[in-house]
Amino acid sequence: MMSGTSVDAIDAALVEFSVQGATLSARVVGFREMSMPDALREELLSVLPGGSGDVERGGPAQWCRLDTDMGQAYARAAVAALKELGPADLVSMHGQTLFHWVEGGVTRGSLQIGNPAWVAEATGLPVVSDLRSADIAAGGQGAPLASTLDALWLRGSQSAALNLGGIANLTLVDGRRVLCGDTGPANCLMDALAMREFGLPHDAEGRIAASGAVDHGALEALIADPYFAQPMPKSTGREYFHLGWLSDRLAGIGPLSPTDLMATVAELTARSVADALARARAEGWAIERLVASGGGTKNPVLMRRLEALSGIQCARSDQLGVPSQAKESVLFALLGWLAVHGLSGTVSGTEGPVTGARATRVLGSLTPATPLNCSPPTLAPPTHAPPTHEPLNVSHMTELAELVIVREDT
Ligand SMILES: Nc1ncnc2c1ncn2[C@@H]1O[C@H](COP(=O)(O)OP(=O)(O)O)[C@@H](O)[C@H]1O
Ligand SMILES: [Mg+2]
Secondary structure, three states, X not given: OEOOOOOOEEEEEEEEEEEEOOEEEEEEEEEEEEEOOHHHHHXXXXXXXXXXXXXXXXXXXXXXXXHXXXXXXXXXXXXXXXXXXXXXXXXXXXXXXEXXXXXXXXXXXXXXXXXXXXXXXXXXXXXXEOOOHHHHHOOOOOOOOHHHHHHHHHOOOEEEEEEEOOEEEEEEEEOOEEEEEEEEEOOHHHHHHHHHHHOXXXXXXXXXXXXXXXXXXHHHHHHOOHHHHOOOOOOOOOOOOOHHHHHHHOOOOOOOOHHHHHHHHHHHHHHHHHHHHHHHHHOOOOOOEEEEEOHHHHOHHHHHHHHHHHOOOEEEHHHHOOOOOOHHHHHHHHHHHHHHOOOOOOOEEOOEEOOOOOOOOOOOEEEOOOOOOOOOOOOOOOOOOOOOOOOOOOOOOOOOOEEEEEOOOO
């Protein structure tokens, strides 16, 4: 389960794993999303960096309350997912990032809230959470974790995987080389503008952007931010890209209409990804296809501009067996599976772990659960047979060679 920087929903995927040799197969049984309760979303957006509250001043009482509220929201999402999709052996959850602490280019901490005890209590299942801290303690950025799924899944090909959530995350895979990083904002600035200017949670189907025109002076002022030119690996978040950043960058540029501003910010997302792809190609990365996922794939303006500026045809991850809305929840299912089997949750490219850590690490914290003898009372009798397989023996493995996504049509 995952809730990203957009704070729009808790996404859950049920994934069935099996092992053969050093190859892990994953089948996405199904996925569902549970909209974030309005009050919780509003309060979170206010305490998150760039919100009306201030994460550095918000008190422990508020964070404690949010940790419980989010834990309970995850518990409801888990119970609903198990009811709808079928039983599971383990829950793995990212939680909601409250703060990702980067100072002087070094990541010092990353706090995800959503207390896992509520999930363990509601489901009777063990829960893996806190999937970033071990990598940070080993000198890594605790991000981007998407590289684990992308590298194992696309290994051997020449691909770029792009997730367009609140932030845009790009993984390059070229044979055994892997490079991953956040290129900058994907939807977070567009969402914030949609709310401020139109009272809408997002620019549905990119209609607002389509009705405006890109202001090229403003675009150049935005893209001149040094973050965009920084080489990967790099990670960022709402701590950096928020409406305050936008108005600071645009100080001195004449006022833009709300629709032109939206068009310009959409173009910024497409441009920053296209620039990162162009730089990678200039550095010798072969990129034959772009595999896109995340809510931003529903914005045709963004997708059109991305293809036009990069000159690379965009495939949706759905075409490769990973539903684009569920890609990140599939990732966290994979990280949970790796954690309980004692396998590292980060991967190495040719130059060491892609997160910048000293070495790859087994990730996560485990909340052991008291198994419920029967389905929790809130659950209908399972529609699928409960899992009967023996625990998988992975003692022969030190690390995975690859991940095969099992598609329904194969
Ligand atoms: N129909 C749509 N049209 C345009 N954008 C959309 C649409 N549906 C979702 N989005 C965008 O996708 C975002 C959610 O994407 P998601 O991949 O869940 O991001 P995150 O991982 O940050 O939660 C929304 O906040 C919104 O910006
Ligand atoms: Mg989301």
